[in-house]
Amino acid sequence: MEFKWKKELETGIDALDEQHRGIFTLANNFFQKCTEGGESEDLVALLDLLDDYAKKHFSYEEKLQMYNKYPEIGKQQSQHAKFLENLAELKAIYAASGPTRELALMTKGRLIRWLAQHIKNHDKEFVDFLKTKEN
Numbered sequence: 001m002e003f004k005w006k007k008e009l010e011t012g013i014d015a016l017d018e019q020h021r022g023i024f025t026l027a028n029n030f031f032q033k034c035t036e037g038g039e040s041e042d043l044v045a046l047l048d049l050l051d052d053y054a055k056k057h058f059s060y061e062e063k064l065q066m067y068n069k070y071p072e073i074g075k076q077q078s079q080h081a082k083f084l085e086n087l088a089e090l091k092a093i094y095a096a097s098g099p100t101r102e103l104a105l106m107t108k109g110r111l112i113r114w115l116a117q118h119i120k121n122h123d124k125e126f127v128d129f130l131k132t133k134e135n
Contacts, residue, residue, distance in 0.1 A: 009119045011127045019057040020119055025109045026050040034104035043099050047091050050111075054083060061123070064072075070129055072122075080123055086110040 005024050010017050030046045058080040065073045092111065093103055 006116075009024060009116060011119065011123050013127060013130075016123065019053075019060065020115070020123075021053055023050065023115060023119065024112065026053055027107060027115065031104050031107045031112065033097040034107060035071065035101065037099060038047060040098065041096065047087070051084070051087055051091070054080075058084075061126075065126060066128060068133065070126055072125065072129075076122055076126065079118055083111070083114055083118070086114065 005021055009020065011020070018097055019121070026046060026049055030043065030050060033046065055097065062077060062080070067133060071089065089106055093106070097103070
């Protein structure tokens with residue numbers, strides 16, 4: 001079962017929304033391949049790609065927050081670190097046991113749902129902050 005991108009997740013900042021959709025797509029691809037029994041090399045490549053993409057996105061987002069003197073940047077950095085910790089744990093589980101249904105469900109629960117909640121709450125708070133600066 002795919003976890004679909006929804007309009008309600010859009011922040012209104014095109015670059016962030018595009019990057020969020022990219023992370024979502026990579027996590028969903030990994031989830032699907034685990035569920036369907038993908039090739040080991042493909043799954044490792046997807047995890048590495050997701051890790052790299054998430055780090056670049058978080059760096060971009062945090063630079064944008066620093067530039068705009070966002071007072072909650074520490075909370076954002078902590079949230080980003082939690083996502084990367086979860087991803088590292090999933091990579092370790094994959095290395096130990098391969099593509100299992102449990103790993104697919106953990107990916108969905110820990111990464112995809114986390115990402116949706118993070119966007120809806122923390123990233124939208126940042127966007128709201130930016131809107132107050134414009135006024």
